[in-house]
Amino acid sequence: MASLFELVLLVPESAVESVSDALDALDALSVSVEDADALTPAESALFGEPGMPPPKDGWQRSRVVALFSEEAAARDAARLLALQDFFVGCQTLGVQSVAEQDWVRLTQSQFEPVEITPTFWIVPSWHEPPAAAQQVIRLDPGLAFGTGTHPTTRMCLRWTAQRDQTARRVLDYGCGSGILAIGAAKFGASDIVAVDIDPAAVEATRLNAAANHVTLQAGLPDLAHGVFDLVLANILATPLKVLAPLLCAHVAEGGGQLVLAGILARQADELRDAYAPWVALEVSDEEEGWILMTAAKR
Secondary structure (H helix, E strand, O other): OOEEEEEEEEEEHHHHHHHHHHHHHOOOOEEEEEEOOOOOOOOOOOOOOOOOOOOOOOOOEEEEEEEEOOHHHHHHHHHHHHOOHHHOOOEEEEEEEEEOOOHHHHHHHOOOOEEEEOOEEEEOOOOOOOOOOOEEEEOOOOOOOOOOOOHHHHHHHHHHHOOOOOOOEEEEEOOOOOHHHHHHHHOOOOEEEEEOOOHHHHHHHHHHHHHOOOOOEEEOHHHOOOOEOEEEEEOOHHHHHHOHHHHHHOEOOOOEEEEEEEEEHHHHHHHHHHHOOOOOOEEEEEEOOEEEEEEEEO
């Protein structure tokens, strides 16, 4: 099997952006940046709260790995970088061959069926459903968030599976892959609207709905009109707080349900306060530090 070649560099934080840009210009197939001190006492976190932008371009000591199709190209890139002013303080660790892999098979092997309840499973198209599965969502990893592997998605689906959705009107706000909307349809909802600010997510939702033989409307947020018996929003705490008036306005009076996820356990009080003018949120589920918050609009 043919090989690719890695150029491995040790780069201080101040030069990460310049080196990465130069590698792109030198036709690297890919460039990745890692903490050179990972798994040591000097390891440091780079990212902050979920949903917040990274505060830095790299770590204090970053390991930059560039992939090239030919060894000569990798060695030429190392030679040219060494001549640049911005490369002062950087170090070339070497060039090494990397066997090409069947990336499709490798990716598929990382996604196994996901259990939501003992009888409800998320199953990639290349797997057979488990024998115990009575209800299945067929979903392959894609560009849009929501494959069933994240605790927030599992908690939303578990909540839906434990309640009768027959004849209910459902809104999935921030639909991503459409998995929550599809889950509502699988458990009886008949009028489903799924919206997202990302056109790629809208298209993913339409494709996934068709693959699961589910009928729904998918579009940008202005597609959502009127009130719904169930409003689902699996986003993150900060946008959920901003969206509080809008989401609550979509929840039907007299028992309409609001289900929110993407919230860390320590953020529960913030969300309760943000939604207090309209509904009384409570924690309904918790998994791996994430919580599900729900409320009924009386």
